[in-house]
Amino acid sequence: MSDDTTRYDDAVRVTGVTITPAAFPDPPLLNSVGVHQPWALRAVVEVHTAGGLVGLGETYGDAAHLSLLSDVAATLTGLDAYDIAGLARRVTTVLGTAEAPDRHGLTGHSSPSKTAASVIAAFETALLDLQGQAAGRPVYALLGGKYRDHVPFAAYLFYKWAAHPGAEPDGWGEALDPDGVVAQARGMIDRYGFRSIKLKGGVFEPAEEIGAVRALRHAFPGHPLRLDPNCAWTVDTSVRVARETDGLLEYLEDPTPGIGGMARVAERAAMPLATNMCVVQFADLPEAFERGAVQIVLADHHYWGGLHASIQLAKICETWGVGVSMHSNSHLGISLAAMTHLAAATPVLQHAVDTHLPWQEGNDVVQQPLRIIDGAVQVPGEPGLGVRLDPDALARMHENYLTCGIRERDDTTYMQRFHPEFELRRPRW
Numbered sequence: 413m414s415d416d417t418t419r420y421d422d423a424v425r426v427t428g429v430t431i432t433p434a435a436f437p438d439p440p441l442l443n444s445v446g447v448h449q450p451w452a453l454r455a456v457v458e459v460h461t462a463g464g465l466v467g468l469g470e471t472y473g474d475a476a477h478l479s480l481l482s483d484v485a486a487t488l489t490g491l492d493a494y495d496i497a498g499l500a501r502r503v504t505t506v507l508g509t510a511e512a513p514d515r516h517g518l519t520g521h522s523s524p525s526k527t528a529a530s531v532i533a534a535f536e537t538a539l540l541d542l543q544g545q546a547a548g549r550p551v552y553a554l555l556g557g558k559y560r561d562h563v564p565f566a567a568y569l570f571y572k573w574a575a576h577p578g579a580e581p582d583g584w585g586e587a588l589d590p591d592g593v594v595a596q597a598r599g600m601i602d603r604y605g606f607r608s609i610k611l612k613g614g615v616f617e618p619a620e621e622i623g624a625v626r627a628l629r630h631a632f633p634g635h636p637l638r639l640d641p642n643c644a645w646t647v648d649t650s651v652r653v654a655r656e657t658d659g660l661l662e663y664l665e666d667p668t669p670g671i672g673g674m675a676r677v678a679e680r681a682a683m684p685l686a687t688n689m690c691v692v693q694f695a696d697l698p699e700a701f702e703r704g705a706v707q708i709v710l711a712d713h714h715y716w717g718g719l720h721a722s723i724q725l726a727k728i729c730e731t732w733g734v735g736v737s738m739h740s741n742s743h744l745g746i747s748l749a750a751m752t753h754l755a756a757a758t759p760v761l762q763h764a765v766d767t768h769l770p771w772q773e774g775n776d777v778v779q780q781p782l783r784i785i786d787g788a789v790q791v792p793g794e795p796g797l798g799v800r801l802d803p804d805a806l807a808r809m810h811e812n813y814l815t816c817g818i819r820e821r822d823d824t825t826y827m828q829r830f831h832p833e834f835e836l837r838r839p840r841w
């Protein structure tokens with residue numbers, strides 16, 4: 413073996429993995445299952461190599477997921493960062509048929525393969541970051557090249573309280589009616605220049621939320637709009653809302669539960685239906701596409717198995733004439749970078765990508781977070797993901813994690829603390 417090969421192998425040979433749970437402030441955002449707790453959880457993955465490189469990944473920080481991550485991390489020593497197949501083999505060997513339920517928020521049903529996919533994804537991002545650093549290439553180049561220089565993101569609006577009970581207002585204000593929603597949209601658009609708008613619904617009676625959509629359409633006539641009630645409606649209610657919002661929405665997201673329910677709505681709705689809840693793994697695609705249940709799949713590399721798997725998903729969707737865009741949960745700057753590279757390398761991407769990032773503004777684990785300007789993130793050209801960890805920020809967020817007492821996301825129990833009459837019902841209307 414030549415010296416060059418040895419150096420190259422060492423640069424990407426894994427010597428250890430650090431997983432650090434982190435907590436950061438989250439505003440009281442309302443959804444169909446309750447309200448966000450004051451702290452959101454993530455885990456930062458650092459994969460170290462013999463050559464002194466560190467690859468970064470970001471994933472869920474709930475206890476069940478952390479335990480799976482640490483079981484797998486222990487087996488990664490010696491892995492070559494280019495060996496994503498080897499990563500997948502280790503994950504399936506370690507996890508077997510383990511199934512972790514969704515404790516991070518409204519991403520549909522769980523299964524052993526979805527559980528494995530979410531663990532693979534956490535490490536794959538870090539390995540891609542390493543590959544890019546070693547090769548001097550950005551992650552998008554490792555995915556096949558970029559199809560765009562800027563990735564458009566959408567303003568992600570939520571009904572919300574002015575403050576968590578007993579805490580100071582968070583600066584975004586209350587949004588509990590159409591005026592509040594329009595004011596929130598204006599704040600986000602002024603700050604980030606978003607050109608598309610998504611409203612998280614499923615919080616109030618459908619008529620109230622249709623009113624908010626109309627108010628948004630009136631205030632922002634040129635911005636494509638979406639409404640996502642996270643399965644809060646029956647098939648009949650969904651069809652009624654679809655009729656009343658005909659011409660107002662670019663798509664309606666997860667109006668009702670299940671592939672069967674979505675197929676029945678799709679037969680009678682004029683606009684496309686999108687999902688991040690009924691099609692959440694490859695095994696869901698055949699039935700959903702054969703029945704015409706969804707016209708847009710909102711991919712999320714965090715549970716679809718990583719960036720490579722998401723590119724494969726996009727190709728399958730394209731083959732079936734189904735659109736693709738991206739789902740988001742509360743996240744930090746490592747995920748934003750991964751999403752940006754993935755979106756850049758996805759050949760057909762018809763809709764602005766979701767991001768919760770504005771809700772986490774001012775809190776990040778990376779030194780110079782990618783910025784949303786004019787509604788888009790410029791695709792970074794530096795090697796790897798193009799973001800560097802801020803160790804002090806991570807230490808602070810880890811301390812938050814240790815003291816906040818939250819170990820999994822539970823919007824329902826938190827809501828019931830202030831509104832004991834609140835019941836989890838799906839569909840609700």
Ligand SMILES: O=C([O-])[C@@H](O)[C@@H](O)[C@H](O)[C@@H](O)C(=O)[O-]
Pocket residue numbers: 441442443516517518519612640642688739740741742
């Ligand atoms: O953060 C939330 O409340 C969202 O509702 C999130 O949990 C969903 O997974 C997501 O953003 C969605 O599009 O369904």
Ligand SMILES: [Mg+2]
Pocket residue numbers: 640642665666687688689739
């Ligand atoms: Mg959704």
